[in-house]
Amino acid sequence: MSMFPIATAAGTGGAGSFNFLSIPQTFTHLQLRMIARDYIAANAVYHYFNFDSAGTSYSQHYLMGDGATAFATGASNQPYFAMDGATASTDLANANGALIIDVLDYSNTNKFKTIRVSAGWDLNGSGRVWQWSGLWRNTNAITSWILTPGFSTTSRADLYGISTSFRTGA
Amino acid sequence: MPILPLSGAASTKGAYIPLGSYTFPNSTLTGTGFSNIPQGYQDLMFVLNYSFTDSVAPAFIINSGGFTYSITALAGNGTSAYSNRTSNYPYGLLSQYATTFTTATSIVNIMNYASTSTFKTILHTNSFNRILSGSTDINVSLVQTLSPVTSVSFSTADGTKFFQAGSTVTLYGIRSVNQ
Amino acid sequence: MSVFLQPIYTQTAPGNSSEITFNNIPQNFTDLLIVVSARAGIAALSDGIIAKFNGSVSNFSFLSVEGNGSAASSGSSATTANIARTNGSTATANSYASSVIYIPNYSRGNTKQITVSTVSETNATTTFMNFYSIFWNDRSPITSISFPQNSGTNYTSDSTFTIYGVSNIYDTGTPLAPTLGAVTDLGGVASFAFTPNDTATGQTADYYSVQDIAIMGTPAYGNVSPITFPITTGVTYNAPVKAVNVIGTSTSAMSGSLTSYNNFASIATQVITSNTSSIVFRNIPQYYSHLQLRVYARGSTNATSGYPYHIYNGDTSANYSSHFMTGNGITTAAAAYVNSAQPLSMNFPCANSSANIFGYAVIDIMDYTSTNKFKTSRIMNGWDNNSTGNCFVFSHVWNSFAPISSITLVGWDIANFVSGSHVALYGIG
Numbered sequence: 189m190s191m192f193p194i195a196t197a198a199g200t201g202g203a204g205s206f207n208f209l210s211i212p213q214t215f216t217h218l219q220l221r222m223i224a225r226d227y228i229a230a231n232a233v234y235h236y237f238n239f240d241s242a243g244t245s246y247s248q249h250y251l252m253g254d255g256a257t258a259f260a261t262g263a264s265n266q267p268y269f270a271m272d273g274a275t276a277s278t279d280l281a282n283a284n285g286a287l288i289i290d291v292l293d294y295s296n297t298n299k300f301k302t303i304r305v306s307a308g309w310d311l312n313g314s315g316r317v318w319q320w321s322g323l324w325r326n327t328n329a330i331t332s333w334i335l336t337p338g339f340s341t342t343s344r345a346d347l348y349g350i351s352t353s354f355r356t357g358a
Numbered sequence: 359m360p361i362l363p364l365s366g367a368a369s370t371k372g373a374y375i376p377l378g379s380y381t382f383p384n385s386t387l388t389g390t391g392f393s394n395i396p397q398g399y400q401d402l403m404f405v406l407n408y409s410f411t412d413s414v415a416p417a418f419i420i421n422s423g424g425f426t427y428s429i430t431a432l433a434g435n436g437t438s439a440y441s442n443r444t445s446n447y448p449y450g451l452l453s454q455y456a457t458t459f460t461t462a463t464s465i466v467n468i469m470n471y472a473s474t475s476t477f478k479t480i481l482h483t484n485s486f487n488r489i490l491s492g493s494t495d496i497n498v499s500l501v502q503t504l505s506p507v508t509s510v511s512f513s514t515a516d517g518t519k520f521f522q523a524g525s526t527v528t529l530y531g532i533r534s535v536n537q
Numbered sequence: 538m539s540v541f542l543q544p545i546y547t548q549t550a551p552g553n554s555s556e557i558t559f560n561n562i563p564q565n566f567t568d569l570l571i572v573v574s575a576r577a578g579i580a581a582l583s584d585g586i587i588a589k590f591n592g593s594v595s596n597f598s599f600l601s602v603e604g605n606g607s608a609a610s611s612g613s614s615a616t617t618a619n620i621a622r623t624n625g626s627t628a629t630a631n632s633y634a635s636s637v638i639y640i641p642n643y644s645r646g647n648t649k650q651i652t653v654s655t656v657s658e659t660n661a662t663t664t665f666m667n668f669y670s671i672f673w674n675d676r677s678p679i680t681s682i683s684f685p686q687n688s689g690t691n692y693t694s695d696s697t698f699t700i701y702g703v704s705n706i707y708d709t710g711t712p713l714a715p716t717l718g719a720v721t722d723l724g725g726v727a728s729f730a731f732t733p734n735d736t737a738t739g740q741t742a743d744y745y746s747v748q749d750i751a752i753m754g755t756p757a758y759g760n761v762s763p764i765t766f767p768i769t770t771g772v773t774y775n776a777p778v779k780a781v782n783v784i785g786t787s788t789s790a791m792s793g794s795l796t797s798y799n800n801f802a803s804i805a806t807q808v809i810t811s812n813t814s815s816i817v818f819r820n821i822p823q824y825y826s827h828l829q830l831r832v833y834a835r836g837s838t839n840a841t842s843g844y845p846y847h848i849y850n851g852d853t854s855a856n857y858s859s860h861f862m863t864g865n866g867i868t869t870a871a872a873a874y875v876n877s878a879q880p881l882s883m884n885f886p887c888a889n890s891s892a893n894i895f896g897y898a899v900i901d902i903m904d905y906t907s908t909n910k911f912k913t914s915r916i917m918n919g920w921d922n923n924s925t926g927n928c929f930v931f932s933h934v935w936n937s938f939a940p941i942s943s944i945t946l947v948g949w950d951i952a953n954f955v956s957g958s959h960v961a962l963y964g965i966g
Contacts, residue, residue: 190372190542190701193535196400216547216699217572221401221532223469223479247629247660251604251668253432253441253496260604264660283500286469286479292574292635298695300631302574304656306481308430308498312445315430317481317498319604321656321666323632342476346400346534348373350572352699353544374542379567379705405568405703407641407650434602434668436613460672463641463650485652485670489598489615494652494670496602524647528567528705 191219194347199339202227206335206345211294213329215349218291220333223284224274225340231276231309231316233287235335236268237301237324243267248322255315269322273307274339284342285309295329375399375531382408382525390521391419391511392529395471399531402468402507406452408525409461414514416452416464420478421509423449426502433495449513450501453484455493462486471507478507542570543702543743545760550575550692551908553938556685557698563760564644564678565741566702571638571682573655574697575623578690582628583657583665585619586636588673589683590649596674606663618671621655623686623696628659633696640679649673711785712742715778718762720792724802725770725966726824727795730763731778742780749776750791765824770800770966801829806961812837812953816946818962823906823940825964830900830944834958836887836951842920842927843950844881847900849912849941853878861931879949882933886920887951895957896920900933906940 192215197206211218224233236246246269249262263270273287287307293299301324308317335345378392395402408416428445431454442454452464466482478501485494512527543566546559555577562569577584588597599618603610621636636655643649653669684698718730735741747766748756752774757766768774773796778789802825807816821828836843848857857880862871874880885896898918904910912935919928935941944962948954 190544191374193373193533193537196534196536216697221467221469223476247658247664249604249606249656249658249664249666251432251439251602251609251666253430255430255441255443258432258434258439258441258602258609260606260609260666262606262662262664264662280477282475282477282502282504284470284476284479286467286481286498288467288481290572290635290637292572293633293695293697296695298631299574299633300629302633302635302656302658304635304637304654306483306496306654308481308496309479310428310430310443310498310500312426312428312500312502313443315428315443315498315500317430317432317441317496319432319496319654319656319666319668321635321658321664323629323658323660325629325632325660327631342470342473344470350542351544352697353547372542376705405639405641407647432602432609432668434600434611436600436611439602439609439611461648461650463639463652463670465639465652483652483654483668485600485668486650487598487600487670487672489672489674492600492670492672494600494602494668496668524645526567526642 199343203338217350400534460488550696552694568703581625585687588620712780714787717789809958837953
């Protein structure tokens with residue numbers, strides 16, 4: 189038992205989303221691996237769990253380098269995670285952003301869900317690289333994961349489940 | 359370096375498949391790498407635990423080169439956090455900061471390596487620490503080629519430095535569903 | 538090894554511990570990957586977890602790049618390292634820090650260069666995230682990893698720690714069958730010794746297991762020999778040792794019929810041959826239900842009698858209480874030692890008593906491995922001098938949820954246990 193692919197999604201070139209529904213509850217952690225180019229002139233990757241996208245249940249912070257400056261900032265009480273890991277439709281052709289998102293203990297009903305993200309894009313003269321953190325203040329097990337606003341046909345996302353061990357090693 | 363026989367993906371075998379592994383036996387001229395990389399996976403990942411015989415920035419080359427590489431980095435050296443960029447480079451940099459006589463670790467994710475419709479975006483980290491000197495950095499690189507990645511070799515900025523004996527590199531394929 | 542990311546161990550914090558330890562880390566992987574989801578009782582938004590390998594926090598240094606929600610910075614230390622973060626008690630309720638730790642070539646004779654990504658997210662302006670480069674200037678293979686919380690506060694229950702083995706070789710075949718060794722009735726458990734036969738490249742076992750072929754039930758697992766398998770008195774078992782990887786399973790010879798009528802097993806006995814101020818039992822097996830100590834002793838001090846005491850896990854703090862009542866054939870008495878570091882728990886004759894007179898104590902410790910109970914023991918004790926004597930009943934409690942892994946008998950009032958004393962430790966299944 190280790191890390192197993194659960195599902196994959198590909199961009200359509202228009203508005204829409206990557207929908208990971210009915211996520212199995214048989215793993216312990218989740219990892220999402222994504223390459224992304226927005227279908228519009230934006231760098232957005234918006235995402236949310238269990239169709240919760242209208243309240244204030246999310247917070248996020250990042251540490252970022254843009255090739256000249258390192259800085260950090262964040263936001264609280266957001267309706268969803270709003271990250272900038274994708275390249276824009278108007279950026280250097282054929283270039284995508286990349287994101288790797290980890291969610292530990294996604295099915296634990298005693299914990300809010302923390303995400304840890306490595307992300308970045310480089311356009312040979314400009315670029316961003318991030319480490320993000322995010323919190324979904326909900327103890328429900330994660331059963332769905334939606335990523336928007338819509339991505340190019342060369343974009344894709346793969347969801348993985350990671351198991352754990354029966355031995356304690358104490 | 360030999361690539362292990364493709365054992366065939368199966369639902370019981372997990373997502374990460376070791377493809378090849380190499381331990382540098384002696385001071386080895388840079389340029390050693392993996393060739394004939396199977397194309398049946400979604401991403402590639404390699405872990406390089408290495409040291410050089412001299413102070414030099416580590417580098418890599420895709421498919422024997424000929425492409426434009428660029429890198430954006432976020433880094434800390436124990437005193438300051440900073441960000442740098444190198445553009446229009448003839449090879450990829452695992453880090454823009456020279457590894458100085460100590461073991462370093464690079465973990466490199468080449469996303470969508472087999473695609474023929476996208477350039478190759480690489481998320482990678484590099485860290486070396488020789489007790490208060492060193493660098494820890496998070497990087498994104500772009501390799502401007504639409505060709506699938508079929509080989510990766512490891513080098514330095516000047517191509518003349520040596521990997522020290524005991525340096526290791528392992529290549530993994532990360533498969534998606536139905537792979 | 539079978540797969541890249543083989544889960545080796547997982548621990549969930551019990552809620553009363555500030556340090557989580559993984560021992561006996563298998564040495565046959567290439568790298569280790571560790572994920573931590575942690576929260577602790579420290580009154581802060583976030584705190585650190587200290588790097589500790591093979592029982593030591595020495596020879597570590599780190600560099601980091603850090604964000605705190607409004608600024609980026611970099612830090613370092615030449616003497617210690619934080620290996621991950623925990624959320625603290627003032628962070629958003631139910632939120633836990635998330636960390637991934639990668640240790641390449643952990644089992645080789647090289648120094649270790651470790652990378653860490655750790656975030657401590659909370660619904661506030663200030664949060665913390667780091668990317669660490671940790672250098673362990675030690676060439677020893679890593680055989681144990683501990684996670685001591687920086688401030689010494691307990692991890693919240695639901696904090697999880699998982700170690701994965703990363704292999705650079707993919708198994709292509711079923712592991713070779715192990716060779717079964719001695720199967721020993723330990724009273725409540727059976728010990729299955731075996732010899733692995735992992736000599737063929739690509740055919741190594743990820744783990745071993747023991748399970749009765751007819752009864753089935755819950756298997757016992759292990760990575761090394763022997764594997765201890767719980768058995769019920771009067772039930773007949775017949776089981777092999779299995780070697781398992783993701784390709785398949787191979788099976789050793791069967792143990793043959795094993796029926797135990799013994800639920801009371803000797804763990805260890807210490808015989809005193811010269812004055813000894815303390816007697817210690819370490820590495821107590823954790824697979825019994827209860828313990829019993831049977832103590833036959835005399836003290837060296839110049840008095841008629843005196844009181845030793847016993848403590849657990851090397852805890853010398855005032856974390857105990859004891860009470861006793863006694864009768865000497867004429868009068869009765871009672872006493873209490875509350876919140877004490879010397880919880881008197883026995884009474885033995887000493888130098889001014891008639892020669893060759895020893896006392897006897899039976900100490901029963903129930904549920905010694907429970908992580909939900911303080912540890913209570915009942916002591917029946919006495920000695921008789923033909924003209925004098927005392928009988929005692931003691932109660933004793935250790936205010937800790939930790940499983941008992943060691944017991945120390947301290948002479949204290951009697952100064953030393955003299956030659957001829959002996960102490961026997963038993964496990965009760």
